[in-house]
Amino acid sequence: MGKEKAKIYTVSQVNGLIKGVLESNLPGRLTVAGEISDWKEHSPSGHCYFSLKDEKSNLPCAMWKPNVLRVRFRPENGLAVLASGFIDVYVPRGRYQLIVDEFVPAGVGALQLAFEQMVKKLRAEGLFEDKHKKRLPAYPARIGILTSESGAAVRDIEDSIFNRWPCVKLFLYPVPVQGEGAAEKIAAAIRDVNRRNKKLKLDILIVGRGGGSREDLWAFNEEVLARAIFESQIPVISAVGHEVDVTIADYVADARASTPTKAGVVAVPDYVEVLEQLGSMERRIAGELRAGLDLASQRLETLLAGAIFRNPLSLVHNREQQVDEVRTVLVGSVRELLASARKLVSAGYEHIVKIEPHRLLGKMAVDVGRLGSRADAAIKSVLTRARMGITAGANRLAGLNPKAVLKRGYSITTVKGTGKVVRKREEIEIGDLMVTELAEENLIESKVTKK
Numbered sequence: 001m002g003k004e005k006a007k008i009y010t011v012s013q014v015n016g017l018i019k020g021v022l023e024s025n026l027p028g029r030l031t032v033a034g035e036i037s038d039w040k041e042h043s044p045s046g047h048c049y050f051s052l053k054d055e056k057s058n059l060p061c062a063m064w065k066p067n068v069l070r071v072r073f074r075p076e077n078g079l080a081v082l083a084s085g086f087i088d089v090y091v092p093r094g095r096y097q098l099i100v101d102e103f104v105p106a107g108v109g110a111l112q113l114a115f116e117q118m119v120k121k122l123r124a125e126g127l128f129e130d131k132h133k134k135r136l137p138a139y140p141a142r143i144g145i146l147t148s149e150s151g152a153a154v155r156d157i158e159d160s161i162f163n164r165w166p167c168v169k170l171f172l173y174p175v176p177v178q179g180e181g182a183a184e185k186i187a188a189a190i191r192d193v194n195r196r197n198k199k200l201k202l203d204i205l206i207v208g209r210g211g212g213s214r215e216d217l218w219a220f221n222e223e224v225l226a227r228a229i230f231e232s233q234i235p236v237i238s239a240v241g242h243e244v245d246v247t248i249a250d251y252v253a254d255a256r257a258s259t260p261t262k263a264g265v266v267a268v269p270d271y272v273e274v275l276e277q278l279g280s281m282e283r284r285i286a287g288e289l290r291a292g293l294d295l296a297s298q299r300l301e302t303l304l305a306g307a308i309f310r311n312p313l314s315l316v317h318n319r320e321q322q323v324d325e326v327r328t329v330l331v332g333s334v335r336e337l338l339a340s341a342r343k344l345v346s347a348g349y350e351h352i353v354k355i356e357p358h359r360l361l362g363k364m365a366v367d368v369g370r371l372g373s374r375a376d377a378a379i380k381s382v383l384t385r386a387r388m389g390i391t392a393g394a395n396r397l398a399g400l401n402p403k404a405v406l407k408r409g410y411s412i413t414t415v416k417g418t419g420k421v422v423r424k425r426e427e428i429e430i431g432d433l434m435v436t437e438l439a440e441e442n443l444i445e446s447k448v449t450k451k
Helices: 011-025 065-069 110-125 152-164 182-195 223-231 248-252 263-267 271-304 314-355 357-400 402-408
Strands: 030-041 048-053 058-063 080-090 095-105 142-147 169-174 204-209 236-240 255-257 412-415 433-437 443-447
Touching: 011 080, 011 095, 030 058, 058 080, 065 095, 110 223, 110 248, 142 152, 142 182, 152 169, 152 204, 152 263, 182 204, 182 223, 204 263, 223 248, 236 248, 236 263, 255 263, 314 357
Parallel strands: 058 095, 142 169, 142 204, 204 236, 236 255
Antiparallel strands: 030 048, 030 080, 048 058, 080 095, 412 433, 433 443
């Protein structure tokens, strides 16, 4: 038999044969454990190409955009995963590859890994730092609530707030709190409230929902919501899930309530405690006022007991006596001066008479007259200044005289016998005799018959 002529195949035919053999002999779906390497995401298609490797081999892989979008965590080189899909041959390049439609991290859940990756990223950017957190107002008047209007969380928040601070006004902004696109809608609501807050005048925003699975709460772990909370100019309280649930929204928010019910404890004060504080402040202020009045009263009594008020005219009399003494001294001095002058004139006259009396007599007479005029002027000046001093002292004393007000219709009532001034009705008893002093030292005696 002659040899059969060998069949010639094209490159594409060979690759097609290999593809058919692989499809026929390999399982329809494989799960492969390996480590991601050479991760590449192509734009604008969104498809991703990478390899899975172990200690001995590499397996080329591809993942189409719809499947990439369903991955919760961020794939990165060196991450150990379990990739599921099927083997296919890329005929143009003659390369077989695993077409991955889903994968999960090896040893840890996909959501947990995504959560840890997002926490690490946002912490590195400083979104969790205390220096960025805004102080909650001590006594808020208007609070906005972003949650589902049909859930129990909104009623828990309302009840916890109104029980503690019933004077506050609440404003509900309904938003979806789980499912596809929930994070984007909550973030948009936060930005919208901030844009309109000049009109809304909200003091606090509460963002939250009731408990659920990690998948149910996932909207509050999304980056878009975390950044909206961080950028909010209104202080934000995160109130998500149960006590044990912790979300990225809790880390970024200005304050965290472990449950929606606890949001009231974080957001508003307890009005009972506030009333107790106000009562304590009132008592302290009243005590300080009473102490101040008592001290002022004691000082007034001390002043009234002083010598100047017991005998207010003594100061005037002292000044008058000083003026009299000065006048006596001045008159005596002037008299001595005049006597001395007369002696000099007499001696001079005798001398002049001896020499030329008719010529010097006129001159001496003029000098004596001038000296007398100067003496009279000096005496009048001293007396005028003394009178002005007495008048000024009398005016000042009249201003200090507590009895000066009696001329304006007031009166002073004292207990007869003790002389104590009556200021309050507690200082007198039924049957006490009292003396009421009117203007110009007019006195009225009376007896207490009724208080």
